[in-house]
Amino acid sequence: MDLKYVGKDIPRVDAYEKVTGTTKYMSDLSFDGMLWGKVLRSIHPHALIKSIDTSKAKALPGVEAVVTWEDVPGLNGFGIAIQDQPVLCKDKVRYAGDAVAAVAAVSKEIAEEAALLIEVEYEVLPVVDDPIRAIEPDSPKVHESGNILLHTEIRKGDIDKGFDEADLIIENTYYASRQEHAFLETEDGIALIEEDGTLTVYAGSHYPHRDQLQLSRCLNMPVEKIRVVSSPVGGAFGGKDELTIQPIMALLALKTGKPVKMVMPREESIISYWKRHPMIMIYRTGVKRDGTLVANDVKVYADTGAYASLGGPILNLALESSCGLYRIPHVHIDGYSVYTNNGISGAFRGFGVPQVTFAMESQMDIIAEKLGLDPIEFRRKNILKKGEVAPIGHHITTDVESEAVLDAMEGSRLWRERERYRGTDKNRPWIKRGVGLALSWQGMGLGVGLPDFGDAVIEMDPDGGFIVRVGCVEIGQGAMTVYAQVAAEALRFPIERIRVVIGDTRNAPDAGPTTASRAAYVGGKAIFLAAEEMNEKIKGYASGMLSVSPDEIEIDDGSAYVKTAKDKRVSYEEISSYAIERGGLPVAEGHFDLPTADKAIEGAFGLPHHIYSCCGQIAAVEVNTLTGQARVTDGAVVVDAGTVINQGGLEGQSEGGFVMGTGYALTEDLIIENGVVKTPNFSTYIIPTSKDMPSSIETIPVTNYESTGPFGAKGIGEIGMVPTAPAVTNAIYDAADIRVFKIPATGERIYELLKQKKGENK
Amino acid sequence: MKEINISLKVNGKQYDLSVRPNMTLLEVIRDELKLTGTKESCGMGECGACTVIMNGRTVDSCLVLAPQADGAEITTIEGIGEKGLHPVQKAFIDEWAIQCGYCTPGMVMSTVYLLDKNPKPTEDEIKEGLSGNLCRCTGYAKIIKAVQKASKMMQ
Ligand code: FES
Ligand code: FES
Numbered sequence: 001m002d003l004k005y006v007g008k009d010i011p012r013v014d015a016y017e018k019v020t021g022t023t024k025y026m027s028d029l030s031f032d033g034m035l036w037g038k039v040l041r042s043i044h045p046h047a048l049i050k051s052i053d054t055s056k057a058k059a060l061p062g063v064e065a066v067v068t069w070e071d072v073p074g075l076n077g078f079g080i081a082i083q084d085q086p087v088l089c090k091d092k093v094r095y096a097g098d099a100v101a102a103v104a105a106v107s108k109e110i111a112e113e114a115a116l117l118i119e120v121e122y123e124v125l126p127v128v129d130d131p132i133r134a135i136e137p138d139s140p141k142v143h144e145s146g147n148i149l150l151h152t153e154i155r156k157g158d159i160d161k162g163f164d165e166a167d168l169i170i171e172n173t174y175y176a177s178r179q180e181h182a183f184l185e186t187e188d189g190i191a192l193i194e195e196d197g198t199l200t201v202y203a204g205s206h207y208p209h210r211d212q213l214q215l216s217r218c219l220n221m222p223v224e225k226i227r228v229v230s231s232p233v234g235g236a237f238g239g240k241d242e243l244t245i246q247p248i249m250a251l252l253a254l255k256t257g258k259p260v261k262m263v264m265p266r267e268e269s270i271i272s273y274w275k276r277h278p279m280i281m282i283y284r285t286g287v288k289r290d291g292t293l294v295a296n297d298v299k300v301y302a303d304t305g306a307y308a309s310l311g312g313p314i315l316n317l318a319l320e321s322s323c324g325l326y327r328i329p330h331v332h333i334d335g336y337s338v339y340t341n342n343g344i345s346g347a348f349r350g351f352g353v354p355q356v357t358f359a360m361e362s363q364m365d366i367i368a369e370k371l372g373l374d375p376i377e378f379r380r381k382n383i384l385k386k387g388e389v390a391p392i393g394h395h396i397t398t399d400v401e402s403e404a405v406l407d408a409m410e411g412s413r414l415w416r417e418r419e420r421y422r423g424t425d426k427n428r429p430w431i432k433r434g435v436g437l438a439l440s441w442q443g444m445g446l447g448v449g450l451p452d453f454g455d456a457v458i459e460m461d462p463d464g465g466f467i468v469r470v471g472c473v474e475i476g477q478g479a480m481t482v483y484a485q486v487a488a489e490a491l492r493f494p495i496e497r498i499r500v501v502i503g504d505t506r507n508a509p510d511a512g513p514t515t516a517s518r519a520a521y522v523g524g525k526a527i528f529l530a531a532e533e534m535n536e537k538i539k540g541y542a543s544g545m546l547s548v549s550p551d552e553i554e555i556d557d558g559s560a561y562v563k564t565a566k567d568k569r570v571s572y573e574e575i576s577s578y579a580i581e582r583g584g585l586p587v588a589e590g591h592f593d594l595p596t597a598d599k600a601i602e603g604a605f606g607l608p609h610h611i612y613s614c615c616g617q618i619a620a621v622e623v624n625t626l627t628g629q630a631r632v633t634d635g636a637v638v639v640d641a642g643t644v645i646n647q648g649g650l651e652g653q654s655e656g657g658f659v660m661g662t663g664y665a666l667t668e669d670l671i672i673e674n675g676v677v678k679t680p681n682f683s684t685y686i687i688p689t690s691k692d693m694p695s696s697i698e699t700i701p702v703t704n705y706e707s708t709g710p711f712g713a714k715g716i717g718e719i720g721m722v723p724t725a726p727a728v729t730n731a732i733y734d735a736a737d738i739r740v741f742k743i744p745a746t747g748e749r750i751y752e753l754l755k756q757k758k759g760e761n762k
Numbered sequence: 763m764k765e766i767n768i769s770l771k772v773n774g775k776q777y778d779l780s781v782r783p784n785m786t787l788l789e790v791i792r793d794e795l796k797l798t799g800t801k802e803s804c805g806m807g808e809c810g811a812c813t814v815i816m817n818g819r820t821v822d823s824c825l826v827l828a829p830q831a832d833g834a835e836i837t838t839i840e841g842i843g844e845k846g847l848h849p850v851q852k853a854f855i856d857e858w859a860i861q862c863g864y865c866t867p868g869m870v871m872s873t874v875y876l877l878d879k880n881p882k883p884t885e886d887e888i889k890e891g892l893s894g895n896l897c898r899c900t901g902y903a904k905i906i907k908a909v910q911k912a913s914k915m916m917q
Contacts, residue, residue, distance in 0.1 A: 018863030021799020021839035028798035184864035234864030476862025648858035659901030682808035
């Protein structure tokens with residue numbers, strides 16, 4: 001097919017507004033008579049609430065409302081999977097940052113002052129902060145039901161037999177840190193009551209329709225009376241998947257009848273909201289002398305913090321990918337997601353997979369070295385292909401371009417020329433350089449047993465252009481641009497005259513969450529299907545206007561014509577007038593159900609997935625042996641992307657993912673001690689700056705046509721950061737002969753490892 | 763708190779305002795003047811999202827108190843492309859140097875200042891010049907390309 005828009009160099013459709021500062025994020029909105037909201041949060045990680053006294057706060061001039069649990073009209077609980085998190089705590093707080101009360105006042109300052117006047121009496125409880133200790137029966141309990149949110153155990157083959165067959169067994173324990181999303185727009189927004197009584201909530205998130213549902217439960221209001229607008233978002237990365245400030249703002253708006261705005265200060269945002277799960281991962285891997293993997297025994301403890309949110313599904317996605325994309329006959333996987341008082345963990349780009357990939361790909365590197373095998377050869381020998389049985393026991397029935405990804409890694413410039421990036425720096429002999437790689441895979445979409453669909457609507461507008469409506473959101477990934485490209489291509493219509501409306505429960509149909517790398521794939525496919533229906537309608541009108549049968553009509557570039565007589569044509573402007581005269585402009589709908597696996601894995605909710613993405617990365621690093629500081633100098637990203645809809649967009653996701661992954665590998669550690677966050681700002685929680693950026697990041701797409709996706713595309717949003725950390729730590733090993741078992745590999749940690757190694761060598 | 767009078771010129775327009783003395787320049791710009799292109803992200807000088815040009819130099823407007831801006835001349839993102847897009851803005855669009863866009867106004871302002879002082883910066887000088895502006899989405903690669911492109915366009 002001759003493509004005009006898909007795969008072409010199309011600028012972002014939202015770029016003009018973004019470079020001129022005219023994009024209105026939810027944090028930029030304001031309304032007349034608006035009040036400011038402020039939350040009072042627990043300073044204790046674990047405590048009983050004995051009493052809450054709001055009288056002084058209420059008496060402060062300028063305060064218009066103070067709300068506590070008593071003001072929650074519906075279910076005082078939210079959570080995507082399990083609703084165990086109170087909107088406002090009643091008798092117990094479970095992390096330092098838990099919301100206890102909130103104020104609406106005429107100014108920010110008065111709201112802040114009033115919040116401090118609320119008196120809460122606590123009885124402090126022992127802090128549960130070690131996930132392994134927390135599952136012991138005598139541990140203090142975060143929830144009455146016990147501290148295990150989810151335990152999943154998967155067996156395949158006979159693990160003991162597998163280890164009997166092994167010539168080499170490698171056992172190690174890995175630790176992955178708690179990562180902060182550090183989106184630049186914190187959790188901000190406004191809630192207000194419309195004239196007709198509708199509650200409108202403006203707050204950036206991944207899924208306005210689910211926010212609407214959750215709000216309706218908490219507020220005891222029908223969904224039709226609630227409108228949620230959640231796009232554009234100033235960055236999210238999973239951190240705005242769950243509710244944040246929405247229910248509290250809504251309570252204050254309902255109580256006062258006025259618009260209430262809230263803007264999370266950075267520290268409050270970091271302390272109070274979602275993080276990537278820290279994990280402890282114990283791996284025992286058995287392999288034959290010739291490099292055939294035979295057994296993998298995996299134990300994972302995920303620290304889910306105080307409330308459930310997506311802790312269960314995250315654990316299971318991690319476990320699905322925990323053995324890598326390899327053929328392993330004997331597998332035992334045992335995972336726990338554990339409640340603690342360590343903040344709250346939730347969705348984050350990669351959804352549990354970066355952690356286990358760090359562990360598994362470190363194991364692979366260690367084994368390859370011990371057996372004297374080339375790391376790519378060793379992976380190729382064990383790589384899982386379509387039709388084979390995955391580590392958790394299901395058949396892979398869709399294309400996962402594992403071998404092509406390995407080939408492309410091997411062929412990449414960075415790998416071919418790796419000798420140039422290795423060894424001691426001649427001018428600075430304290431700098432050791434090395435190159436490492438890692439491979440990863442991840443299920444796309446929500447998984448088996450979960451409704452996973454997307455709807456889209458296309459309307460012709462009165463001047464013959466189109467409005468495309470999809471419920472997904474623009475979190476920066478370029479969804480609007482992809483949608484415009486897919487619509488323009490499928491409608492064969494100029495992209496400039498297509499307007500994309502997304503992220504609004506009133507003006508766009510439900511397309512599911514903008515997560516799990518599914519927005520381009522599902523939303524795009526629903527648009528494609530709607531466009532096909534629209535094209536049929538247009539042909540119908542044109543056939544009436546040109547007095548020929550619809551099959552004789554062809555459409556292109558905003559006009560419809562008779563195939564055999566191209567000068568007999570009508571423009572879309574004419575069609576729209578014609579349609580208006582005959583009862584209305586055409587509207588078309590598309591519905592797409594994401595294909596899911598036909599058989600579930602027993603005891604592992606949501607598993608398996610059906611479509612997978614695959615990504616391999618190579619990193620070149622420099623280790624300063626005097627300071628311990630490591631730096632990533634170059635990178636290569638190979639990603640199985642299906643058809644590339646927009647090269648600029650793909651590179652952006654890949655570069656952004658890679659750099660975020662280097663932060664995860666080297667510096668990012670949200671430290672919580674005794675339940676208290678120690679790194680609540682950007683001078684203590686260190687994310688990469690422009691100076692940390694590698695000199696080059698090469699993006700190499702493996703473009704296999706994904707038959708179910710729009711024009712053959714599949715999702716790539718998450719996988720871009722999944723293999724980065726192990727690629728970096730494997731490179732550190734190559735450079736300085738030290739093995740990193742705990743990320744981030746900070747200067748201090750590397751320095752310690754170097755010191756230990758020196759001691760050993762003496 | 764007793765309000766004080768300040769007058770300042772923002773994007774060529776004169777404003778006489780009565781503000782609380784503890785108000786930041788960022789609050790004046792966003793909340794009083796409703797110029798919401800300038801963003802708040804950290805509120806403590808750590809991210810550069812609030813960057814504006816004040817008396818010819820970039821500042822983190824969250825760190826400037828309103829009284830300090832009395833008599834100042836300020837340019838915000840809304841003020842740099844009066845005759846159509848500024849070349850820096852154009853280069854950011856062309857190079858896909860934008861994702862969520864929340865860092866973009868600050869990045870653009872820092873780039874405008876950088877190229878004003880140093881019209882042909884090396885890659886290291888660009889990285890240095892933008893090191894006070896955090897971006898969580900792009901990984902900076904395309905932003906650096908955009909700066910290089912803008913520098914060429916402005917020769
Ligand atoms: S908001 Fe001013 S530097 Fe971050
Ligand atoms: S584009 Fe999102 S922070 Fe830079």
